[in-house]
Amino acid sequence: MNLQSFLWEYGAKVPGYDVRVINEREARAAAGILGTLGMIVIFVGIGFNHTMVARVYLAFLFVDFTARIISPNYSPSLLLGKLVVQNQKPEYVGGLQKRFAWTLGWLISLPMMWWFVIHWDINFYKVLICVLCLLLTFLESAFGICVGCKLYKIMTKIDPAHCPGGVCEIRKKEPIQMFSxxxxxxxxxxxxxxxxxxxxxxxxxxxxxxxxxxxxxxxxxxxxxxxxxxxxxxxxxxxxxxxxxxx
Incomplete structure (x- = not known):
């Protein structure tokens, strides 16, 4: 694999799609798994003053996002999500914008490795970054909102293809989506x-x-x-x- 293919050929090649794609159902399931584990860690850490649980979780988070930006085939949380939704019909979204979003997640997890895993030094603002990470996973798992995917268009000036929920395509709302x-x-x-x-x-x-x-x-x-x-x-x-x- 050369550098060009590594950078631009991310995701699976699926017939009928002009770009490589990711199964959004797996991504949302993985976000839900990470978010749930993160909430458990917060409750255990606060309730029992148990820092080791937080360190293990944040180390796992860093390893998971590192695997994601290399290939979605090696991410532990994505594989767990795949296991859970393997009998559901896939929903394909563009791979590059998801990789961009997960790279932002990796950048968030990188300083947390130093602050909490290698050198435990906690304060409000550092905890706030952890809460931000959990908020992003919640938005993705509960509502299918990929904040990083939205930033992808703003920062790269490239129109993403096949966005979650079809938000990239210009369309008229269906009657069931309207509010009385x-x-x-x-x-x-x-x-x-x-x-x-x-x-x-x-x-x-x-x-x-x-x-x-x-x-x-x-x-x-x-x-x-x-x-x-x-x-x-x-x-x-x-x-x-x-x-x-x-x-």
Whole structure:
């Protein structure tokens, strides 16, 4: 295999397609597997303060994305996804944009290898990168949204072929995809409820981790934060000198 074929001949050659392709069903299944494992790692790490689980997962993530950008035939998560959906009809998408997206994933996993696997040094911003990675896997597995594929067109100026869900092709929405007025109201109320509920939870729930504390402070204004600090100071003073005042 020469360099040109390595760079431009990525994916499988399928009759009827003018470019090499990837089975999107396998890719989404693999994203779901990685995302689920990542959530388990977060819960185990926070609940049991078990850093080894996180190190093993992030090392696996790096190896998996390294294998992906070389060939999808050697990625452990893609092979697991293939095993799960092997009886489903394939949905083919262009291979090059998927490889570009997975290369971005590899670039995200590269610094995490140093921060968390080789040299454990955790802080909020580094954890935020991990959360970003999980968010991308969630978008791909749940909604078929490949953020890296969208960046592929922006950064390379090349129109991708055979995108997930057919979003590359200009088409008119089917009737089942349209929203009725009642559906629009229900959807809007659901979104508002989620946003408001998340805000109240972050604003009025006492955080117990540094990540929760950061989010708590992020949703409050400076005056609210000052008021909260004053109230906490007042409680501490009453706790310390309350008995003296009774005398």
């Amino acid at each position: 007025p009642i559906q629009k109201v229900i959807t809007a109320l659901t979104v508002i409820g989620l946003v408001v509920g998340t805000y109240f939870f972050l604003a009025y729930t006492k955080p117990t981790t540094f990540f929760g504390e950061f989010l708590h402070e992020a949703v409050l204004t400076d005056s609210q934060l000052q008021k909260e600090k004053d109230a906490e100071f007042q409680r501490e003073m009453e706790k310390e000198f309350g008995d003296d005042e009774e005398w």
